[in-house]
Amino acid sequence: MTRRLLIGAAAAILATAGIMPFAGLLRQQPSDSSIESAANAADTAAPIYYQDPDGKPLYSLTPKKTKDGRDYRAIPAGADISFDEPEQPAEMTAAEPKTEHKGDRKIKYYRNPMGLPDTSPVPKKDSMGMDYIPIYDGDDSDDGSVRLSPGRIQRTGVRSEPAALRTIHTMVRAPGIIQLDERRVSVISMRSESFILKVANVTTGSHVVKGQPLMEVYSPAVATAAAEYLATITSKTTGSDQAYGRGSRQRLVNLDVPEAAIAAIEKSRNVPTSFEWTAPRDGIVLERSAIEGMRVQPGGVLFRIADHSVMWALIDVAERDLGMISKGQWATVRARSFPGREFSGKVEVIYPEINKETRTARIRVELPNPDLALLHDMYVDAEIDTGTGEPVLTVPESAVMDTGSRQAVFVDKGQGRFEPREVKTGHRGSGYVEVREGVADGEPVVVSANFLIDAESNLKAALKGFAEGAQQ
Template sequence: MTRNILLGAAAAILAAAGATLFAGSPHPHATNRAIVSAATAADAPAPLYYQDPDGKPLYSPTPKKTEDGRDYVAVPAPTDMSDQPAIQTKSDRRIRYYRNPMGLPDTSPVPKKDPMGMDYIPVYDGDDRDDGSVRLSPGRIQRTGVRSEPAELRRIRTLVRAPGTIQLDERRVSVVAMRAESFVQKVADVTTGSRVTKGQPLMDIYSSAVSSAAAEYLATITSKTTAGIEPYGRGSRQRLVNLDVPNPVIAEMEKSHSVPTTIQWSSPRDGIVLQRNAIEGMRAQPGDVLFRIADISQVWSTVDIAERDLGHVAVGQPVTVRARSYPGRNFESRISVIYPQVNKDTRTARVRIELANADLALLPDMYVDAEIDTGAPAPVLSVAESAVLDTGSRQAVLIDKGQGRFEPRDVKLGRHGDGYVEIRDGLAEGDAVVTSANFLIDAESNLKAALKGFAEAGENATGARP
């Protein structure tokens, strides 16, 4: 009797609650669906990261679209944030052994705790592959900051930097010197540093040897006996040429039929007077340099290349020269000569670069800095320098195989430059390589190999016991 009364009261209460719940809802089934959807959305874990929809090793911490407009796929975080692989649960696999949680070389065939009370970590079948690959969960990939990018064809621009100076072009330097004893009668208003043009008067010279040769030549060409005989006149004229008498002076003598008292010497080229030794009234001996003139519209830049970089430098490579006096201004050219000698004190070799200097901005002995582009003109397969694990005797990269699996691979390196390194062997175009956190993965791989060795040694020792 009492039981029937309690059941009836409970039914009345449930009916009243149901009437109250649906009193304000014209669509009770829609309300149920909304409640279920809200509960499901609340229970669903937030995306850990977003991955390329084609499964490529391309990730993003925020929603992103591919180049063709497709959305990246959201990868939810595991509910317990464990480091278990996403494909196969560890409960379906056999536990081979347990390893020390602190990474110490200590394993156990049964569950165990370390002296601090921490549980040993189980190692399952498939976790210790013989190919040296490492498997990480999405959670660990996200936390350790693993990034990958494909190997691509790039032109590696390698710059060799070297200091140097501006030097005169040896082919554009002239001197004015006497070939016979002479006296300087007069010097033009030309000083060291003056710009002169070809044919501009420099000084007036008196020379007895020149006057004697000129008189002989005029006598030959004006004599009734030898005037019409060309060989006679040719020999006398050649004597004046040998004394370096300017051609305009000889032509004037042939026209006037008179021997000038002084001979006017002129500039042999356009350029700048680098040296003036001529003084009015001085006596000049044969070979004395009275003027030194250089054309600096084209100059040389000689730079010192370190011995270790000589193998990358060749004639014809492009060079950018910057003068310290003109910051921001570049002088472009190419290597013209590599001198066949190494300085035994500095271990450098000299390289010559010819530079156009139309505005005469570059002056002799001016300091410059050169950048030589030694990169190959054709693109080569390359990866970021941060992707290479270099032990000195071995170079390797970590290949991102997808699904959290990473495989080490030996490679042969080539040129370095612009943050990239050439891969000559070991990779193919498009292979995804790890560019960040690769040292952590490498450490994980080494630890796994060491633990596997200890475990195998323990199993062998157990099997060998009587």
């Protein structure tokens, strides 16, 4: 019977391969004697067919050569397929499946190689001929851990790194604009009705220094006060005269007469017809309204001068990053007009309001500007270092699997076991994440291919649930 099956199977293989002469053999009805003689010939004769030497699905009933001159490989009966049933111990029955071992570990069951919810207590193939995967004792432990073989760990590139104390530097990036320091802006105006006699060669955009002459002004009120002051300092100095003299000088100060002009009156003992007005500070002239011969009413602005040696950077920080900003943090500002150049300063003020249209908060950074490169209304980009400088427990960013509501890591327990652990994270920066709960210092966590372990964990959990349901 075995020989009959052998010949029939060989004929079926050759017919499937396209060797039509065997089709006639399948249609014949040979007698038992012919089958017996054919079986004896198959045992003693050499090959039953010839196959391409490279293993391609090319066959021949007679010896043949390939196009490059190589001989086809001779295939004897039973060389490629065995139809003999394996011998089994007499004491093993169908009701008692054979238990396989791998070293000291026992195979519990076999699962579908494609991840389908199908298990088997004995070796099995799926519909595509793929072997079921053996599951050993300990691979599906109840503690939620996942076990992988060393070969699988190497193939998938699983890599672990211990959690450690590190200093996290989180950079908040935001755009901003340069503005003048409000405390370094001066306005020159007259406090009494005056006439401008002459204006110095100073225009908008000119740089002036403190004490530099700007214009000559005639004011009846200033002239009267100067005459009174001169009379007191030239008269005999009695107690009442000294008090009156101090009052006369104070009237000149109240009229905003420059100190240099008052000193000139005291030195020359003469009241000039006009007074020279000078710049009150170093800076750039932002506005000039003074014109020779014009009449000026009290309060009229003639010059506006601003000091550019220190500027403000007003940075618009996103609302979500506002909680990480505090006073005293260092900020690096880069002007778009000067690529590659950096300006550094500290956060001085956090404005107590949110822009309802842009949902941003404004902070102020003071920047030294010694070469006057920064100009007001200039656009800049800022980076604010929000790190505290104190080391915290961290893991690499790639180790944390974030689902939105939960964060988890895989802790490497050794010997191919990986335990999923829920964690609570904090600040992020420099490629690391602060871990506040869930992991201890020095515990190794998976930083590479953790998504494959997560998929394996979900698959095993699903298979375990199906297996328990089937048993119930």
